[in-house]
Amino acid sequence: DAGVTQSPTHLIKTRGQQVTLRCSPKSGHDTVSWYQQALGQGPQFIFQYYEEEERQRGNFPDRFSGHQFPNYSSELNVNALLLGDSALYLCASSAGIVFRVEQYFGPGTRLTVT
Amino acid sequence: GIQVEQSPPDLILQEGANSTLRCNFSDSVNNLQWFHQNPWGQLINLFYIPSGTKQNGRLSATTVATERYSLLYISSSQTTDSGVYFCAVERDAGGTSYGKLTFGQGTILTVHP
Numbered sequence: 001d002a003g004v005t006q007s008p009t010h011l012i013k014t015r016g017q018q019v020t021l022r023c024s025p026k027s028g029h030d031t032v033s034w035y036q037q038a039l040g041q042g043p044q045f046i047f048q049y050y051e052e053e054e055r056q057r058g059n060f061p062d063r064f065s066g067h068q069f070p071n072y073s074s075e076l077n078v079n080a081l082l083l084g085d086s087a088l089y090l091c092a093s094s095a096g097i098v099f100r101v102e103q104y105f106g107p108g109t110r111l112t113v114t
Numbered sequence: 115g116i117q118v119e120q121s122p123p124d125l126i127l128q129e130g131a132n133s134t135l136r137c138n139f140s141d142s143v144n145n146l147q148w149f150h151q152n153p154w155g156q157l158i159n160l161f162y163i164p165s166g167t168k169q170n171g172r173l174s175a176t177t178v179a180t181e182r183y184s185l186l187y188i189s190s191s192q193t194t195d196s197g198v199y200f201c202a203v204e205r206d207a208g209g210t211s212y213g214k215l216t217f218g219q220g221t222i223l224t225v226h227p
Contacts, residue, residue: 033213037155042200042217056214088155097212100145100164105157
């Protein structure tokens with residue numbers, strides 16, 4: 001049973017560039033959420049995708065956008081990168097958007113902005 | 115939004131010792147999960163425990179939702195238990211926040227041989 005997968009593992013970008021991170025959910029899951037974890041902090045919710053639509057959004061600027069594909073995989077796009085966007089980006093998947101469902105996380109993509 | 119506080123922030127133990135990690139939250143929740151983050155950043159699911167008590171080997175957890183806290187117990191700790199432990203909750207907002215987890219700041223556990 002494949003778990004949540006993310007690519008790439010590491011990424012180095014320059015300020016002002018754009019980046020795309022990818023996530024494939026756990027088998028049987030159809031909902032994907034993205035989180036940003038700065039060094040020394042707990043993960044913070046960016047947004048959630050279900051049925052190819054953004055369902056919830058955290059307190060992140062419009063530079064952060066996403067997409068979900070018919071096979072439930074998802075992309076996180078960040079435009080006009082800032083130094084402060086350097087973080088571990090985590091993807092989580094779950095089955096549906098009803099309450100009381102367990103979420104499972106991928107290994108993360110570590111983004112460094114120079 | 116909901117506030118999640120974990121204590122202690124840091125914990126240093128000798129191998130074989132027992133420990134209790136606490137998570138307090140400020141509002142009603144639908145869901146509560148405990149995670150262990152390994153040195154490579156992977157969040158490993160420990161417990162999905164919106165209420166009640168669960169045990170898995172040397173680990174157990176209790177959530178008292180009415181009093182807004184959860185406890186994670188680690189018995190006979192091993193060096194491999196080292197890492198950061200996170201509590202994450204999903205606020206009960208009448209159907210508008212399903213799947214949105216709010217994390218605490220974590221407890222950094224170091225187990226020495």
